[in-house]
Amino acid sequence: MNTPAETAARFLAVGREKVLLPVGRMACLAVMAGFFIGLAGVGASTAAASVPPAAARLVSACVFPAGLVMVTLTGAELFTGNCLLAIPWLSRAVTARQVLRSWIVVYLGNFVGAVLAAAAAVYSHQLASFSGALAASAMSTAVAKCSLSVSDAFLRGVVCNILVCVAVWLALSSRSVPGKVLGIYLPVMLFVVSGFEHSVANMYYVPVALLAKDLPAYAGVLEGIDGSCLTWGRFLIGNLLPVTLGNMVGGLAVGMVQWYCFLRGKTDRAEKK
Template sequence: MGPPTVNAYTPSQVTEIISRAGVHKGRMHPLRVFLSSVSAGCLLSFAAASCLTANTSSWLQENAPGPARLLGAIVFPYGLVLIVLTGADLCTGTFMYTAVSVLHRRLSVWRMLLHWFITFWGNLAGALFMVSIIFGYGGVFGADPYKAEVIVFTTKKQVTPDFHMIFLRGIGCNWLVCLGCFFGMQGRDLTSKIIGIWWPIFAFVSLGFDHVVANMFFIPMGIWVGNPEITVGLYIWKGIIPALIGNILGGALFCGGYYWYMYLYEQEAPLIDGVPYGEHADIEKGGTSSQNLEDVRGLHKFGNGSSLENEARGVSETGA
C-alpha cells in the first residue's frame, strides 16, 4: 500500500486556473455574460430567501441570536454552490478572477471593468426579478411571521449600521466568498468542491458580513413587504455603494492580489494537468496546432489526454 496522496490542485495551480478563468470571462460575449449574471442573481436569491426563512423564529432572535444566525449560515452556502457548479457569473467572484488575469498581464483593464459592469447589472436584474415575480407576487413573505422577519432583518442589515461598518464588512465578506471559490477550484471531485465552497460562505453569513448581491435581494425584499424605514435612496447609499466597494477590495486585493503575488508574480506559470497557458485556449477552441495535436494524441495513448480537454473545459465553465 503506497503513501497517501492528496487529490487536489496546489495553491499555485489554483491561482493559475483563476488567471486562465479570468481571461475566459473577460473575453466572453457581453450578452452571454449578462445572461450568466442574471442566472447567478436568481440562484443566490434562492439561498437568501432560505436564509430569511431559517431566521423566522422570534424566540430564537430574542433569546439565542447566535444560533439563529447559524441556522441561516448553514443553508445560505448552497447558493454559491449552485453558481459555481453551473458556471454562472457572480460579480463578487469575478472581482478576483479578472483582477488576477489583469495583474498577470493576460487581460486588459478595460475588459475587466466591462465584465464587472455587466455582471453587476445582470446580478441586480436577476435578484429584482426574484424579489418581484417569484417571491413578491408569489406571496412567499407576504404574511407573518415571515413578513415580520424580513422587516426586522432588513432594518438590522440596512438602517442600524453606519456606512463605514458596511464597507468593512464588505471587505471581509468577499474575502471569504473568494476563498470559497478558491477552495472549490482546488478540489478535483464534486464532493470536495462543495465542501470547499461551503465553509467560507458559512463563515461570512454567520459573522453578518455584507455581500452586495445578497443585499440586492434582502433589501428590495424589505422594501417590497413595506419596511417603513428603508427607501430606494437609502438602499443605494448603504446597501450598494459601501458593500460594492468593500467587496471589490476583498476580492480583487485581499484575495486575488495576494495569491497572484505569492504564486504567480515573477514566477513561471505552473502547468495545469500538464497543459501550459495558451495551449489550453487552443484546445478549448478546437484549434490546436499539428504539433500540439500530436502531443494530445500521445497523452491519450498513455491515458492522460482527456485531462487536457477537461482542463480547458473546466476553465471555460468556471462559475462565480
C-alpha cells in the same frame, strides 16, 4: 486537489474565458447568478424564521451557501467572485478594459436576478409563511442593513468578500464536486454567521422588504416595524454602494496576494524569455 500554485495558474485561463464571454451570454449568466443568490436568501430566511431568534443566524448560515454552490457548479457569473479577475489582469492575460466590462455587466445582471427572486417571493406571498413571521423577519433584516453606518457597511463588505473569494478559490482547487461544495460551504457559512455584508445578497434582502412593505397582504404583520429608513435611495447609496466598494477591496486583496505569492515570479520569467 490542485496546489495553490496550480490553482492560481488555472484561474488565469478561467479568468480569460470569463472576460471574453459575449455580452449577451455574460449578462444571462449574471442574471442567473443573482437569481440563485436570491433563492439562497429566500431559503435562508425561511429556515431562520422557523427557529428561535438565538439560533436563527446559525440556521441561516447553514442554508445560504447553497447559493454559491449553484453559481459555481452551473458556471454562472457572480460579481463578488469575479473580483479575483485581478489575478489575470496583474499577469497581463487580460486588459483593464475587459475586466471593467465584465464587472459592470455582471454586477447589473446580478442586480436584476436578485430583484427577480425578491419579486417572486413577495408576489407569490411566500413571505406569508409562519403566519407572517417570515415577512416580519425580512423587514427587520432589511432595516438592520439600511441602518448600518457607511463605514460599518464598507468594512463588513471587505471581510465578507475575502471569505467569498477564498470560497471560490477553494472550489477551483478541488477536482471533485463534493470537494467544491465543502470548499464553498465553510467560508460562506462563516461570513453569514458573522454578519458580514455581501452586495449581491443585499440585492435580495433589501428589495424584498421594499417590495413588500406597501402591499396590503403584509400590512398586518409589518405595522409594528419602523421601516422609515427603507427607501431605494437609502439602500442604493447608504448600503449597496459602500458594501460593493468593500467587496471590491476584499476581493482584490485576495487576488493580489495570490498573484504575488504564486504567479509574480513566473510572470516575470515568462516575460524575460
